[in-house]
Amino acid sequence: MAHIVVLGAGLGGVPMALEARKELRKEDRITVVSDSATFHFTPSNPWVAVDWRKPEQIKVELAPMFKKKGIDFVHAAATKVVPEDNAIELDNGERLTYDYLVIATGPQLAFDEIEGLGPHGGFTESICHVDHAVDSNESWQKFVENPGPIVVGAVQGASCFGPAYEFAMILETDLRKRKIRDKVPMTFVTSEPYVGHLGLDGVGDTKGLLESEMRNRHIKWITSARVTKVEDGVMHVEEVAEDGSVKKTHELPFGYSMMLPAFRGIDAVRDVEGLVNPRGFILVDEHQRNPNWKNIFGIGVCVAIPPVENYAVPVGVPKTGFMIESMVVATARNLRADLDGKPADNLATWNAVCLADFGDGGVAFVAMPQIPPRNVNWSADGGWVHMAKVAFESYFVGKIRRGVGEPFYEKAVFDMLGIHKVKEKA
Template sequence: MARVVILGAGLGGVIAAYDIRKTIPRQDEVIVINENDFYQFVPSNPWILVGWRERKDILVDLAKPMKKRRVELIVGAAKKVDPKGKAVLMEDGTSVPYDYLVIATGPELAFDEIEGLGPKGFTQSVCHIDHAQAGYAAFEALCDEPGPVVVGAVQGASCFGPAYETAMIIETELRKRKIRDRVPMTFVTSEPYIGHLGLDGVGDTKGLLESEMRDRHIKWITNARVKKVEATRMLVEELNEDGSVKTEHDLPMKFSMMLPAFRGVSAVRDIDGLVNPKGFILTDKHQRNPTYPDIFGLGVCIAIPPVGKTPVPVGVPKTGFMIESMVNAVAENIAALRKGEQPTHEATWNAICIADFGDGGVAFIAQPQIPPRNVNWSVSGGWVHTAKVAFEKYFLRKVRTGHAETFYENAALALLKTHKIKD
């Protein structure tokens, strides 16, 4: 009998628990360690920020579906992974031994890297349900006393879709409230151009997103490095292609949502051979750590080099479709090891994104996510908002019933078929 421990119950961790349980022998144990007893659908947080969703709408109690799938859930904070002792040390002093460990923690949010950034500073966040709820109160205060809004992603960020969504959704809600004319908006991003997304663009995301910005009267600053955030202003440097400072911006603000850079969580940081200097898990093409072959990594917590050099550091996003393919590789490779075979499965690293803009949106598919690609497609339209709503409802139902393993793959195939694009 083997014991497979999964650290983290976000998108990757939850799917991994269900998929691994299905692929390994029945007598083996599957254990999930997570700080909370719930799963949160993070893509819905921009809706929470403007009051279009409530907390209960996007949370799933994990105890029941995991018990149904014969997965043990341990609710608690991990203090440190002990690769040599093959155990996860917990904050309460206990330890959870493992034969195989799957690290799916997601990231730590590096708000502290910029003075004044984050919920403890002067900007809001959609990275966590608690942040989005706090942001809703700040948004209502903005609507009571309208003023300038700054939205975007700081240097080192690797997740840009939610920044675009938040900007457009805020703009849509302000129009609904008939106060848009009293709220100047600026989009500040470390990307070298609008629509780069950490992927060097997908299809015509540059043209589509610039057009949306113009139509909605949202100004933008690219190659941006945020120096400091204060209560009523953001200090931003706009860089040239050679990295020199082109312009310094002193942006007034009444409300701001800025995505931070990520780093590895404290439970894995500084473990030699396991992580890179930023604390992200080092993996080979089989999602396996080269130094500790009984440890696998998947999702946002793994190390992936950027697609190319940019004036301001830009990370690579790990989207749902990409994470799902990592999960499948991990599940199949652990199953192979249980049979005495060597791992052979590799993640496809494809990307699908449905970005809601409140009354429209942009969707794209990149196969593979890192260029050059076999499929490089993007489209915009009012149907994207409807698709995102359906996407949320369907996926949460899948998580509740314990059958979310191939959701993103099926969604991508449906999009390709609908738009008559060859896979």
């Protein structure tokens, strides 16, 4: 019998545990460790922030679901991963040992890297966590009673740009529904070198689609932006040229602002030599395995992926649902292969898929692989994207409630695009 510990219970950790239960031997023990008692569907946070969803609609209690699947659950935060002892130290005083560890923690949100950023003592909102989204909604309800300028976007070093575009458009849609859009100037501020870059050097015509969408909605934008400081009601931004010089400074007033932060690894892993890069992200090889600790795997947002290019303002690379699902499947199969004494040589595809909802439409894209050049480089917009996002939310939350971990993205995307032959080459 082997003991497999999954650290984290989000979009990567929960499917990882369920897939491992399906792939591994009956006698193998699986334990999930999380600082949260509930799973929440992060892609729905923008809806929670404008009261289009209630938190309980996108949450799942983990302990009873895992129990039905024969998976142990420990509700505690990890304080230190100790690879040389095959152990994790927890904030409840316990020390959990493992034979294999899968790190799926997601990121730590680096609000503290910019003065005045974020909801914890800062002046901007967040949609990175459901609790943040709940607080954002409280601020939103106050804002619409006394509307003013809005600033939305993603700061330097951010790697998750889709939700920033989503939230800007969702806010704009909500304002129109309330018939107060004319009272609210909006500015989109992003570290991307151009609108629609998305950390991927664009996908299909995301540049054209998103620029057109923002023009139609009268949202101004600033790219290659470096946020230097946020004060109560004012954001200080430097617009940076390609050579790194500051070509323009902006002082942007706001009555409401949401800026996605940069990410970094969690404290429990950040200083473990050989496990992480300087930002604390998990180092993995093409099989999701740490090159220095062969019984440790990494999946999801917590893994280290180099940027597409080096820009004057740092731009990270996103890890979308398709990619995370691919990492999960490859890791589960590699665990089983290793247990059976076979080569653990399953590969994740690292493709990117996104449904960016705008409340009354949206933009979808598929990048295969996510880094150019690509076999598939496709994007499209329309009302169907909003409906697809709603349907996917219902499907995904429902399958987590049932404790079902079957892969979804690959079949759905290939069927939608009719690219089965490309699948074999990607």
